[in-house]
Amino acid sequence: KVVPILNKEGNIIGIVRDIDLLSKVVEKKFGKLNVLEFATTDMITLSKEDSIGKALAIFRENNISRSPILDNGKVMGIVTMHDIVTKFIIPRERVSKGEFKGEKIHPITIPIKEIMTSPVIYVGLEGNTRKVIELMKTHNISDVLIIENNKLFGIITKKDLIEAYVKFTEVKKGFLVQFAGDYELIDEFDRLKILRDINNFATKLERILGSGSIVLHFKKLRSVKGRRYLVRMRLLSPNKTYHVRYEGFNALDIVQILLDKMERIIISDKEEKDDKRWRDYFIDRMWL
Known part of the structure; x- marks a missing residue:
């Protein structure tokens, strides 16, 4: 399992093994x-x-x-x-x-x-x-x-410990990303594209949620039609944990679908919280 390393601009400059990071x-x-x-x-x-x-x-x-x-x-x-x-x-x-x-x-x-x-x-x-x-x-x-x-x-x-590190240390901004399972089986060119897409997604999340961690687990499935994957994505934010999953033949396409689903869920959740905040505000004002 590997974790991408980002520079100050948010660009991926390398990877590190999860056990080396934890050590x-x-x-x-x-x-x-x-x-x-x-x-x-x-x-x-x-x-x-x-x-x-x-x-x-x-x-x-x-x-x-x-x-x-x-x-x-x-x-x-x-x-x-x-x-x-x-x-x-x-x-x-x-x-x-x-x-x-x-x-x-x-x-x-x-x-x-x-x-x-x-x-x-x-x-x-x-x-x-x-x-x-x-x-x-x-x-x-x-x-x-x-x-x-x-x-x-x-x-x-290891996954528990990485998520615990994100949650309990003094990290205030940014998202830690972890790839697990059959990630290394994916074509190298597709892996680079996945890293780029995850990097862009993490930058968006930082503006919305602040900090947290993302785990992408890839599982190769048996199929007579070619290499098929089940990909599960878990996002741990300071206040809530989100889960999405999708299955298909192209790992890059699956990840893009998952990112879209996760973004819609998070935005919908944020809008619902904002609406509740305004409702509570107006209810409080009514009793002044």
């Missing part, structure tokens, strides 16, 4: 914050005997990409979409194409304990952002569990 910001007071403040505590968990098929269905239904594995309340491991792709889907495709002819193809009903990551990397309830980011960098992972006395309390991801 730098924790050198300041942000590194002392307790991660439970930003963690997801209302988690969807799975049992070690649940099938890979069930895990995939739950991931899709709840728009998540990871889930802790519990056994009688005790954390046994964690399974992510990356685990399923690298340990199950890709090996199946290789066998079916004859690359490993004669090997057994595992059914989708096998339990997730066969592919889960165990033991898990975790911090206790007093864990701070500095410790979590050190663990992420050391173990090359994107999430850390929060466990105390064998009880699961939450999960924290």
